[in-house]
Amino acid sequence: MIEAQGLTKIFKDKKRGEIRAVDGVNFKAQPGQIYGLLGANGAGKTTTLRMLATILQPTSGTAKVAGFDVVDDPEKVRSNVGFLSTATALYGRLTSKEFVEYFGRLHGMDEAALAKRIGEIFDRLDMNEFRDRRCDKLSTGMKQKVSIARTLVHDPPVMIFDEPTIGLDVMTARVIVQFIRECRAQGKTVIFSTHVMSEVEKLCDTVGIIHNGKVLAEGTLPQLRERYGEQDMEEIFVKVVGE
Amino acid sequence: MAARNVGIVFRKELLDTLKDRRTIVSSIVIPLLMFPLIILVVIFIATTVIPKAVSESPTVMLKGEEGAPALAKQLREDKDFRVVPFSADYVTQINEKKLRAVLEFPAGFEANLQSKPEETQILKIYHYEGEIRSQAVLRQLESSVKFFGENIVTQRLAAAGLAPSEVKVFGLERLNVASAEKVTGNIIGFILPYFIIILCLTGAMYPAMDLTAGEKERGTMETILASPVRRSELVLGKFFLILCVSVTTTALSVISLAITVLIGGAQLAKVGKGIVVAVSAQSAAVVFLMVVPLAATFSAALLAISLIARNYREAQSYLGPLMFLVIIPGMASMMPGVELNSKLALVPILNVSLVAKEIFAGQYHWNLIGLIFLSTCVYAAVALFAAVRQFNREEVLFRT
Incomplete structure (x- = not known):
């Protein structure tokens, strides 16, 4: 189980001033389900996932992973999380x-x-x-x-993947996708970030579209399709982000 | 839990380091071979090149020898050099190293020796200052001429009815009362403290960079930070590894130096030129004890500083200038007249250099030793605290 409430991360850059990489993000990911965080580069996906994995500390807001608070019990969170990213x-x-x-x-x-x-x-x-x-x-x-x-x-009961198939060839990417499905089948809570639409359509039970640090839309695939009147994930994404 | 994790991190860093060829070479192979090689080269030069330079029959010219036939004859019979016919371009020849020296007699030299004994005549020797062979001939000429002069003196004394012993009023005898340990200890204490301090620093440099900037460069920083290990445990594990390498490098270098000197000393003793090198086990142990907290300070400081760097290159650019900050106080043992007192005992690096010098010479000021040990431990603790703080700063860890 992953719960984020008002999760915020502000970076201070000398030249650009304050950067709100993640701005008041709320979502819930349930065990036995795959939550997909969909967004363009720089939308705040990696920063959000790093906060959930306690690699970064939130500037404000909270998140509970496997029942433990990321700020108060970071070690317990890490014991219950498997974190994978292209940078690992x-x-x-x-x-x-x-x-x-x-x-x-x-x-x-x-x-x-x-x-x-x-x-x-x-x-x-x-x-x-x-x-x-x-x-x-x-x-x-x-x-x-x-x-x-x-x-x-x-x-671990919680798996966090940050753009896990980036740069991989088709066969290796399939292995990853298969593995993610297995995690879900084992009842783990899975969250992964991507900007590849086909992955979202293949894997996700719930999707959160993130842009400029904010989650602009959230729901299951059928829900999003109905809400925005589009079948294709890419069209939905463009509609959401374009607003 | 904490100690266990520190141990796990330390063992992994040790395993990783032992698999790294660069570290093996710089921390084990080079320390073991460095001193023996340097000493062998120095001995080789001292025993073959220099004697060879000195033994080739060097050439000498005599200018104005008509007035000094007896001295000229003696010089010609001298086996240390070869007298060649005089030519006017002698200055050029000396400069071109074709001729080693020229001895010039004033006009009527030997005649004046007999007829005007009160006049001090000047014999001139033209030479190439600083050039080994020219200097050697210079000494040989002076010695030969001096011998001639002594004979003249004996003749004059006999003519005045005096024996040579009446001219020599008293003799001087030198008696060394410092023990062998103090004598060699003084020599050792001159340069060894400096070497040890530098070795501690350089031994720690590469692992410090590898374990921080290297991790960033290879992208493994995020991987380890996602694991349950606390930041402080991670820092401590790395710190102990760096300290371990630093101390090992220093110990190996000093041990190999000691062995080389002992073997070299034994070999020279066989040839007749024995040197007694006496360093007591106690002085070695006390110096080792003083150096460990210093190595800890270096390890922690290097860890804190190289963590700022994004990659090896940047780390090297920070650590390079740091060497100078250490070299200068480290050279304290080589500065004449700098004596250890309670004020200097608090100056980092300088204090260890000076106290090591004293300890090698067999001087144990236990109160100063204690003061220096404690102050160095304090500096080490401060540096370690700084390193732990660095590891908790996201902007340092994720600097891209």
Whole structure:
């Protein structure tokens, strides 16, 4: 469960003054459902998701993730979140296994449970071939799998994805999309950001259209289609943002 | 929980660092090889190049030798140099290093020695100042001429009915009362503190950059910040790794230096030129104890500063000038007349340099040692606090 209320982030830039990257955002994401945050570059998607993952602190407003407040209990939030973004790079000199182990340990797993969990994950994601290969020697698709393994190692109830398929080829992107569906099937709360319309149509139960830091429209796909009188997600988006 | 996480971060950074070839080379290979190589090169030059330069039969000319036949004959028989026929372009030849020196006799030199003993005649030696071979010949000529002069003196004394011993009124004898440790300790204490301080700093530099600006550059900063580890735990884990590398680099360098000097000393002793290098284990231990908090200060400060940088290049541009801030007070051990007192004991870096010098020379001012240790620990704590604060500032962590 993710709840954001009046979530705001203001950056102070020397030249441009105050920038309201996220401006009073409200939304709810339910377990067993996928919430899509749709917006153009610079709309505030990444900043919103970073606040939910407690990487950034909100300037004002609150958010509750898995029942914990992002400002008051950031560590508990992080223990219950799996965060994946294009910027979440790997430690190149560590092997896939060492990399996932590191994060497993930080999540407080003991060695025995960790070894078992890694065995499970590596089997399920078909990663055993490059288990002991250094991360900087992996292909993009393999690296994505390692990142996914990292987000799964502690089996969090909430998954946050920031533009997870950007720059990936079709086959690798399908793996990600499939994985996101599996998370939903397991009853996790999933939120992901994108500006790719087809992904929204394929995956989302609820969509929030974000622009200039504000959520301008929110609802299920059928609801949005009815409200704006358009079938195509792109047309809906343009209508909303154009207002 | 906190200590466990610090340990996990430390172990991962250690694993990562050990896999990094650059760190292995700069923190292990170079410290182990640096001093032995430098010393070997110096010994090689001292034992082969210089003697060779000195042993080639250097050429000398005599100007106006008609007035000094006996001295000229003695000089010709001298095996240290070779007398060649005089030519007027001797100044050019000396400048071009074809000729090493020229000895000029005043007119009627030996005649005047007999007939006008009260007159002080001047023999002139033309040479190339600072040039090794010319200087060597200069000394040999002076020594040869001096020998000739002493014979004249003995003759004159005999003529006046005096024995040479009556002219030598008294002798002087030098007796060193400082122990071997103090003597060599003084020499060691001159330069070693400076080296140790510089090694601490340079040993910490690369890991500090790699663990901060390097993380930013590689994009792993966001990854680790999304994990449950607290910012302070992350900083401490990195700090301990940097400190570890710094201390290891310094220790390896000093140990390899010690081994080289011991082996070198033993080899020289076989050849006959023994040097007794005595550094007590106690002085080494106390100096090590003084250096650890200094290494901690460097590690924390470098961590805080390089975190500001976006990438390696920028980090290097910040840390480069920092070296000068450390080199200058570090050189305190080499400055004559700078003595440690309670005021200077509070000046960072300078105090460690001076106290290490004293400790190597066997001087233990325990109150100053305690004061310096405590003040350095305070500086380390301040630097670490600054580093933790830096890690909590979003504008520093996400500076793009």
